[in-house]
Amino acid sequence: MSTVPLSTLAPGSRAIVRAIHSDSGFAHRLMELGLIPGTEVALVRQAPLGDPLEMVVRGSHFSIRRSEAERIHVDAL
Amino acid sequence: MSTRSDRIAIVGSPNCGKSSLFNRLTGLSQKVANYPGVTVEKKDGVCVLPSGRKIQVVDLPGTYSLAPRSPDEEIVRDVLEARPGAADSADLVVAVVDATNLERQLYLALQILATGRPSILVLNLMDAAEAQGLSIDVEGLSRILGVPVLALSAKTGRGVHRLRLALDASTANGNGNGNGNGSVALHGGANGNGNGHGAPARNATPGDAPVARAVHGDGHGAPAPTEALALALDPARGYRTVEEIVRRVVRDRPRPDALRARLDRVLTHRVLGPVLFVVLMAAVFQSIYAWATPAMDLLDKGFQGLASLIRLGVPDGPIRSLLVDGVIAGAGTVASFLPQLAILFFFIALMEDTGYMARAAFLMDRVMGSVGLPGRAFLPLLSSFACAIPGIMATRTIENRNDRFATILIAPFMSCSARLPVYALLIGAFIPDLHFGILSLRGLTLLSLYLFGILAALAVAWVAKRTVLRGPRPLYVMEMPPYRVPTIRSVAITIWTRCLLFLQKAGTVIVAVSIVLWFLASYPTGHPETRALRAQAVAAAASGNAAEASRLHGLASGSALRHSFAGMMGRAIEPAIRPLGFDWKIGVGLISSIAAREVMVSTMATMYNLGGDRDASTSLRATLPRVADATTGRPLYNTLTAVSLMVFFALAFQCMSTVAVVRRETESWRWPLFMLFFMNAMAFVASLLVFQGGRLLGLG
Numbered sequence: 213m214s215t216v217p218l219s220t221l222a223p224g225s226r227a228i229v230r231a232i233h234s235d236s237g238f239a240h241r242l243m244e245l246g247l248i249p250g251t252e253v254a255l256v257r258q259a260p261l262g263d264p265l266e267m268v269v270r271g272s273h274f275s276i277r278r279s280e281a282e283r284i285h286v287d288a289l
Numbered sequence: 290m291s292t293r294s295d296r297i298a299i300v301g302s303p304n305c306g307k308s309s310l311f312n313r314l315t316g317l318s319q320k321v322a323n324y325p326g327v328t329v330e331k332k333d334g335v336c337v338l339p340s341g342r343k344i345q346v347v348d349l350p351g352t353y354s355l356a357p358r359s360p361d362e363e364i365v366r367d368v369l370e371a372r373p374g375a376a377d378s379a380d381l382v383v384a385v386v387d388a389t390n391l392e393r394q395l396y397l398a399l400q401i402l403a404t405g406r407p408s409i410l411v412l413n414l415m416d417a418a419e420a421q422g423l424s425i426d427v428e429g430l431s432r433i434l435g436v437p438v439l440a441l442s443a444k445t446g447r448g449v450h451r452l453r454l455a456l457d458a459s460t461a462n463g464n465g466n467g468n469g470n471g472s473v474a475l476h477g478g479a480n481g482n483g484n485g486h487g488a489p490a491r492n493a494t495p496g497d498a499p500v501a502r503a504v505h506g507d508g509h510g511a512p513a514p515t516e517a518l519a520l521a522l523d524p525a526r527g528y529r530t531v532e533e534i535v536r537r538v539v540r541d542r543p544r545p546d547a548l549r550a551r552l553d554r555v556l557t558h559r560v561l562g563p564v565l566f567v568v569l570m571a572a573v574f575q576s577i578y579a580w581a582t583p584a585m586d587l588l589d590k591g592f593q594g595l596a597s598l599i600r601l602g603v604p605d606g607p608i609r610s611l612l613v614d615g616v617i618a619g620a621g622t623v624a625s626f627l628p629q630l631a632i633l634f635f636f637i638a639l640m641e642d643t644g645y646m647a648r649a650a651f652l653m654d655r656v657m658g659s660v661g662l663p664g665r666a667f668l669p670l671l672s673s674f675a676c677a678i679p680g681i682m683a684t685r686t687i688e689n690r691n692d693r694f695a696t697i698l699i700a701p702f703m704s705c706s707a708r709l710p711v712y713a714l715l716i717g718a719f720i721p722d723l724h725f726g727i728l729s730l731r732g733l734t735l736l737s738l739y740l741f742g743i744l745a746a747l748a749v750a751w752v753a754k755r756t757v758l759r760g761p762r763p764l765y766v767m768e769m770p771p772y773r774v775p776t777i778r779s780v781a782i783t784i785w786t787r788c789l790l791f792l793q794k795a796g797t798v799i800v801a802v803s804i805v806l807w808f809l810a811s812y813p814t815g816h817p818e819t820r821a822l823r824a825q826a827v828a829a830a831a832s833g834n835a836a837e838a839s840r841l842h843g844l845a846s847g848s849a850l851r852h853s854f855a856g857m858m859g860r861a862i863e864p865a866i867r868p869l870g871f872d873w874k875i876g877v878g879l880i881s882s883i884a885a886r887e888v889m890v891s892t893m894a895t896m897y898n899l900g901g902d903r904d905a906s907t908s909l910r911a912t913l914p915r916v917a918d919a920t921t922g923r924p925l926y927n928t929l930t931a932v933s934l935m936v937f938f939a940l941a942f943q944c945m946s947t948v949a950v951v952r953r954e955t956e957s958w959r960w961p962l963f964m965l966f967f968m969n970a971m972a973f974v975a976s977l978l979v980f981q982g983g984r985l986l987g988l989g
Contacts, residue, residue, distance in 0.1 A: 241358065276765065
């Protein structure tokens with residue numbers, strides 16, 4: 213199992229968050245939303261133009277830009 | 290007795306149904322204002338409790354954490370950490386969570402409870418939770434957290450009465466004790482009320498800190514604000530605690546939201562999604578552009594009727610003129626915006642309350658992002674093609690300040706419906722009626738003016754985001770709430786509060802400016818030429834020659850306007866606008882267009898002695914090309930003048946109502962004054978280039 217950016221997952225797949233590679237403000241805000249290392253995250257779909265993406269964390273849906281999802285590193289399930 | 294009324298604060302994250310609870314408690318008593326110095330909205334209201342007492346309720350901005358990163362979040366933190374009795378404080382905090390998703394919602398609730406402020410936890414959206422098959426041990430949650438917990442549905446109203454009872458008991462005791470420890474009072478009140486209801490239960494004794502224990506896992510109650518901050522700074526620890534609590538109180542896993550999956554498959558579909566979005570936007574635009582017209586006409590008739598009544602009751606003279614042409618004209622302008630505002634906010638409330646707005650932003654983010662704006666800027670900008678007033682008020686759906694201000698900055702560049710009469714007049718008078726196949730030159734000219742405004746807007750947005758509104762690109766991550774059925778009540782309250790806000794904050798400025806403009810166009814009176822013409826008109830009317838009387842009245846009105854302060858100002862600015870191809874009469878028209886751009890047409894008609902009535906535009910269209918220069922005898926205006934003037938109208942920031950609403954929405958005079966300066970400078974330079982460039986090319 214290898215760690216990959218969330219943005220590379222195919223729509224419909226699930227993964228476990230490993231690390232958020234970013235400045236502390238961004239990482240902290242994501243963690244406040246429940247995206248904590250060890251949490252399961254699912255990539256639901258991408259917007260018609262390929263950006264942003266929709267993800268599910270702890271039962272809540274979020275839209276997130278591709279550039280932001282690139283910084284979230286996950287282990288695909 | 291207390292010297293001030295009790296205050297409670299409602300706190301919760303976005304989409305937890307906080308505002309519908311606020312609507313339930315306060316109804317139409319709510320007032321929307323801004324927090325001093327920032328553009329964050331402050332919603333206040335009065336709640337009448339079962340005992341008949343009234344308490345103040347404040348709906349704090351939605352936040353995900355008490356670690357402040359935005360002005361909204363700073364306000365929440367300030368209120369929560371304010372000392373009891375401080376000016377903007379709360380005697381009791383109502384922490385609202387979405388019961389369908391405790392695992393994410395309790396993190397903020399833990400932080401709130403850890404501040405040590407007297408609190409009640411409300412599990413909102415219980416109807417949705419039950420529909421999903423969730424079962425929550427409410428009493429168990431109350432035991433773990435050490436605060437009363439109430440399960441309710443703000444939408445259906447179920448359980449809200451119990452909250453009112455709990456508020457009644459706790460705030461009343463808080464005053465009676467006078468010991469300053471609200472949580473003790475809350476404890477007593479909740480027990481006194483809890484019998485038979487089962488819900489507000491608190492089993493901790495005053496002084497111990499069960500929240501802190503639940504969080505810490507040790508017995509020391511750390512000083513409260515520090516504990517709240519520690520939790521806010523360490524989400525990993527906070528969520529571990531939340532997971533543990535949820536394991537203990539939530540039975541049954543929720544069923545997946547099948548409706549959501551089905552709707553999202555269509556509404557965010559690669560092809561269908563954008564198509565449906567365009568259809569919906571077309572409907573919104575059509576309704577504010579066209580369907581608002583009957584209501585606007587009706588209001589206009591109402592104000593005309595009022596003016597006629599005043600003409601009957603008040604003798605001719607300065608007072609009547611002030612009332613009819615100053616006050617009623619201004620009030621009529623204000624009222625004319627209301628149908629558009631109401632319709633637009635109906636759609637916005639519907640889109641927000643159903644959850645569609647988040648999907649629309651999801652669809653549009655990439656498109657709008659190419660010019661540095663968020664997806665949510667689309668609707669305000671689209672609305673601005675009808676009128677910038679509702680458009681600018683609709684920017685409230687954009688959370689980030691820089692994004693919102695950038696949208697406000699460019700909204701007036703969208704060609705609003707008030708520019709259309711001016712364009713129609715000038716195109717009809719000066720653009721040849723040529724056709725190229727199915728395309729007409731006049732149609733293409735109008736289209737170019739619209740595109741010109743859009744291009745100018747995009748350029749200004751691009752520059753602004755790199756200069757005055759520079760800042761780190763905001764974190765975009767946005768919650769996409771589940772689909773929910775909106776309530777008529779909540780939609781109606783949104784429309785009501787928005788219209789009221791406009792009347793109170795922008796309406797007063799508009800009426801005041803309207804009175805100033807009336808004064809400038811009416812004084813000084815009594816120029817000999819005007820007097821002579823009026824006397825001739827009266828004589829003509831007396832001798833039964835109605836046509837001659839009407840013609841002389843037109844001449845007299847023109848004479849009065851030409852000799853008024855507005856006329857003098859037109860002459861004074863003529864040297865400045867001469868290089869754009871404008872004479873002093875156009876100058877007077879520009880000054881009058883401050884009231885509203887379309888007033889330019891009736892003012893020009895008056896200036897050219899045609900009277901100010903409704904078919905003035907048609908006769909003016911024939912008159913303008915024939916106006917001759919007094920010295921050379923050549924036509925005073927030509928196609929180049931018209932193009933220069935239309936370019937000016939496309940870019941200039943003229944409309945006082947827009948100034949007033951920008952002032953209201955940005956909570957300072959700095960932004961509207963800045964826009965007045967740079968937009969009018971842009972208009973001046975563009976018109977100068979068009980006119981002088983055209984003359985160099987031999988077009989003038």
